[in-house]
Amino acid sequence: MFQTFDAPTRPDAGPPRLAALRAEMARVGVNGFLVPRADAHQGEYVADCDARLAWLTGFTGSAGFCAVLPDRAGLFVDGRYRVQARAQTDALAFDIVPWPDTRLAAWLREAASDDAVIAFDPWLHTVTEIEGLRKDLAGSGITLLEQANLVDAVWPDRPAPPVAAARAQPDALAGRAASAKRADLAAALSEAGHDAAVLTQPDSIAWLLNIRGGDIPRIPIVQAFALLHADGRVDLFTDPAKLNGLAAHLGPEVTVQPAAAFSPALRAQTGTVRLDRDSAPLAVQMDLAQGTATPVAGRDPCLLPKACKTAAELAGADAAHLRDGAAMVEFLCWLDRRTANLPDETLTEIDCVRALEGFRAATGCLRDIAFDTIAGTGPHGAIVHYRVTEGTNRAVAPGDLLLIDSGGQYDDGTTDITRTIAVGDVGSEARAAFTRVLKGMIAVSRARFPDGVAGRDLDALARFPLWLAGQDYDHGTGHGVGSxxxxxxxxxxxxxxxxxxxxxxxxxSNEPGYYREDAFGIRIENLVAVEPAPALPGGDPARKMLCLRTLTHVPIDRRALDVGTLDSAETAWLDAYHAETRRRLEGLVSPAARDWLVAATAPLGTGPTRAAPT
Incomplete structure (x- = not known):
């Protein structure tokens, strides 16, 4: 369950592996090969056997890809990962390409020969992705060629695929029986004139069938493919051994077949088959095209109903966040005790990770951490998805900002929270940036908006205080979270x-941030649930309004805050948030943590922003 701190890859391993891949390219007669982070399910997190990008380059971020040519190799990463990519890769072997500022087609047009043949594994790229790349390369003379994976051919000790056992997710936590979900989606398929839908994303399949697994660390899914038919039947393609003991739960309308049977089943399909071109591998469309089925583009039918949580799932999220919030308070109390003794006592990033994971495990309900805990102090906080190792482990020092981004996986919900902690006097520049980030987080938290408003319409609320200071951050303000x-x-x-x-x-999530390379990083994150907004006097009764209900309740460290720059509404929000946090958690924590909590949530302007822990 717990995080390890070994260096996942070594930069010096990259050049010989790159040389081996180039030799294989020459052997099969191609001039390039694309190596994405994704696996065949297009998941953000991949099993060890699918970590081809990390094996080749050393880069372990959750997004990116490499384009390998005979004399150049471009590693494409976005703004979250450029610092990390430079640290993890051999600079002489791999060029760090700023993506999406530089598009792959533009780079290939400049770097590859006019008649280059660029190979790719069609199981690792979506239909939309390859069609878009082919369009962008039109007229260049560069050809894209489907090819068996060339990295696999030169990876001598590639790990075996995962075979973790699956388990049922109780209907009481899911809020709906799997049979009801299948019936509803099947009816929608039938109404649309579709005979079946291809499901390639494991979290969709887990949601549909009310199962959970352990094939991917931190994400409780079963790696599988499925065909959902318009009569409610499901053909499930995975290692049958994973599902031992679940026959009664799945029911007779769910047929389990080995993963190797997926391609033949696609080729044997008839009628109209829905395919999500944004998430399905190109190989799926190629297999369907070999038979008599008519593929039609359409969204994964599980996507939206999975995102709109049931009442039971929302109640589970509340319970999980309450439990997780109490663990976070115990950790923050512990952290204040430890930092109070600096520099006489040493405290490292790994110490923080281990302590926090221990407090979560002490709940007795933790299934896993939700992702490897990010604990970055000082300049490491500026690496957005920093992962501490024994080699990078930094001691916390007075004057540091310590960024802790973490979460837990519980049977009733998934949590994700970031707090940035001031260790002593962090200076006026850091306090000003912290306050701007908090202002943006509060603005999103307070938002009321009409039905139909999208996430992009709220994004600027979080950034506006930073924009006024000529600052910004290179990641989204929030991502969806599963149950x-x-x-x-x-x-x-x-x-x-x-x-x-x-x-x-x-x-x-609601998580604006600010990052000053080689200096500090700031991020403040709560999870929020979308719900109907209460009516207001004078409001238009015919206009449906929505709001965001905060799920996460953990004190925000006011020692890094420039209180005088908050307006009255922001001050009122923070005081109300802290009062509610105290009300929810004070009966769930130890006496020492309760004393800490009371001091940490006292209203602004009533004395010290934080009492020393006892």
Whole structure:
């Protein structure tokens, strides 16, 4: 369950592996090969056997890809990962390409020969992705070629695929029986004139069948593919051994077949088959095209109902956040005790990770952490998805900002919270930036908006205080969160690209930040649930309004706050948030943590912002 701190890859391993891949490219007669982070399910997190990008380059971030040519290799990463990519890769072997500022097609047009043949594994790229790349390369002379994976051919000790046992997710926690979900989605398929839908995302399949698994660390899914038929039947393709003991739960309308049977089943399909071109591998469309089925583009039918949580799932989220919040308070109390003794006592990033995981485990309900805990102090906080190792482990020092981003997986919900902690006097520049980040987080928390508004419409609320100071951050403001599923769930998000309208029942994060490379990082994150907004006097009764209910209740460290720059509404929000946090948690924590909590949540302007822990 717990995090390890070994270095996941070594930069010096990259050049010989790159040389081996280039030799294989030459052997099969191609001029390039694309190596994405994704697996065949297009998941953000991948099993060890699918971590091809990390094996080749050393880069372990959750997004990116590499384009390998005979004399150049471009590692494409977005703004979250550029610092990390430079640290984890050999600079002479891999060029760090700023993506999406530089598009792959533009880079290939400049770096590859005019008649280059660029190979790719069609199981690792979506239909939309490859069609878009082919369009962008039109007229260049560059050809894209489907090819068996060349990295696998030169990876001598590639791990075996995962075979973790699956388990049932109780209907009481899911809020609906799997049979009811299948019936509803099947009726919608039939109404649309579709005979079946291909499901390639494991969290969709887990949601549909009310099962959970352990094939991917931190994400409780079963790696599988499925065909949902318009009569409610499901063909499930995975290792049958994972599902031992679940026959009664799945029922007779769910047929389990080995994963190797998926391609033949696609080729044997007839009628109209829905395919989500944004998430399905190109290989799925290629297999369907070999038979008599008519593929039609359409969204994964599980996507939206999975995102709009049931009443039971929302109640579970509340319970999980209450439990998790109490564990966080115990940790923050412990942290204040430890930092009070600096520099006489040493406290490291790994110490913080282990302590926090211990407090979560002490709840007795933790299934796993939701992702590897991010504990970055000082300049490490500026690495957005920093993962501490024994080699990078930094001691916390007076004057540091310590960024802790973490979460838990519980049977009743998934949590994700970030707090940035001031260790002593962090200076006026850091306090000003912290206050701007908090202002943005409060603005999103207070938002009321008409039905139909999308996440992109709220994104600027979080950034506006930073923009006024000429600052910004290179990640979205919020991502969707599953119900004991993926901590990153679509289609909802709060970002410039967040086009999906926000709907009641959706859970999203609210996490603006600011990062000063080689100095400090700041992020403050709560999870919020979308719900109908209460009517206001004078409001238009015919206009449906929505709001965001905060799920996360943990004190926000006011020692890094420039209180005088908050307006009255922001001060009132923070005081009310802290009062509610105290009310919810004070009966769930130890006496020492309760004393800490009371001091940490005292109203602004009533004395010291934080009493020393006892």
């Amino acid at each position: 004991f599923l993926s901590v990153h769930e679509g289609p909802q998000r709060i970002s410039r690209a967040g086009a999906e309208p926000l709907r009641p029942g959706m859970i999203v």
